[in-house]
Amino acid sequence: MSKKVWITGASSGIGKALAIKFSNEGWQVAASARRENLLKDLNNQNPNIHPFPLDVKNEDEAKNIFQNIIKKFETVDISVFCTGIHDPDAEKKLSSEKIREIMETNFFGTLNCIMAVNTYFREKKSGHISIVSSVAGYRGLPAASGYCASKSALTSLAESLYFDFKRHNVRVSLVSPGFIQTPMTDKNKFPMPMIKSPEFAAEKMFIGLTKKNAFEIHFPLAFTMIMKLLKIMPNWLYFLLIKKGMKTVKY
Template sequence: MNRDFWRDKRCWLIGASSGIGAATAQALHAAGARVALSARHSEKLAAVLPADQRTLLLPADVQDGESLMQAHAQILQQWQGLDLLVYLAGAYTPARSWDLNLQTAEDILDVNYRGALRALATALPGWEQRGAGQIVLVSSIAALRGLPQSLYYGPSKAALTHLAEVLRIDLEPRGFHVQVVHPGFVATPLTAQNEFSMPHLLQPSEAAQALLRGMQSKRFAIEFPPAFTRRFSLLRCLPYRWYFPLIRRATKM
């Protein structure tokens, strides 16, 4: 990892109170970046990083656009700009199609996708004039194809990946670097709900290091761990008549 790349970069992490978000905040701070952390609970943010000259603890709820606007205003007041926005907020409830609950589906979509829209609507106006930067949306390998137990999560993350593709097309010519992240399995409070074996399970600190390396690169999609995600990505090329039987056999679902 190139520490000079991160020195004094102004980074806003939304969804930074646990899991990959918390580990990424700690890794960025250790690399010399200025880090603004947002999540709903201030006490959880304080447990991730103590407030210091390079850290802002800014409680905000991605389902409340006004709270995001207030956090963003504090960043501009303190740092006069922003170099990197990372959207890490996520919600997950495993479910099969016969257990569809509309309220759960709407709640997860609101956090995983609409929350990112709110964050972008907050940060993008005026950003280009202050000096364009980097936008990173943390999606999931589950966004790439339909999977069992992913009734709510997969479609919401697929929408996030699609959004990142559109942003890349529109904003790259304006000086922004847009990336999407497709992690495999990472040991977080969300994946702790899974009752099946998770291959190539990473610890949050390992995922954070992979994320930092990816954010230093020019590529659009950041995927890890490579041993798992490269094989899974090949499934996108399979015709449906092969994909559906294969995934049923592989998952035994």
């Protein structure tokens, strides 16, 4: 029997490439996002990908959609929560409304989906919840106050849940991508070092999710190692380096 995965954020970018990768590997994929037409296009090209349109901001809707997925698939092995928004232009001006919107989608939207699978995986005593965060969750970056806060909250959430679900034999993993070329990063007006394709991200994620057992799946390695170094640096050095770097970038 083929294995089954639920992927949110599947209408574009990393989530879409991941849905196609799982489908090509023979998995049945439940694909969620708001734009139903894009999910239908995916289904037309990949019959293993089944559309389950969802706005993750609605907790009840997330629960209902997961019940519908279980009705269709009977079982789910992995859930990958890849939904996210970022608005670099709006973040240049501090806006509580914008930060709330980002938190509602990136953090609470992911939490709503975790709540949808919570009882199912705990009772099954197996399964895997994967949370797509970012290296932007390691430290605060300029013009990204809402985005960095949402991602650092997700990273902490994943670490806490790792312990809580481990007791029920459920794996929790964290995905921390560097720059990946998607509609989200197309909005960035600065050069993005070591940027990779969504297919590269999907390949790394598929291996990390299905063939390895590490908590964190991060890529590309050369870039994420630099970000990890920044994470452990003393504040004074971190601020100095980023301030210097920002002088060369129009942001």
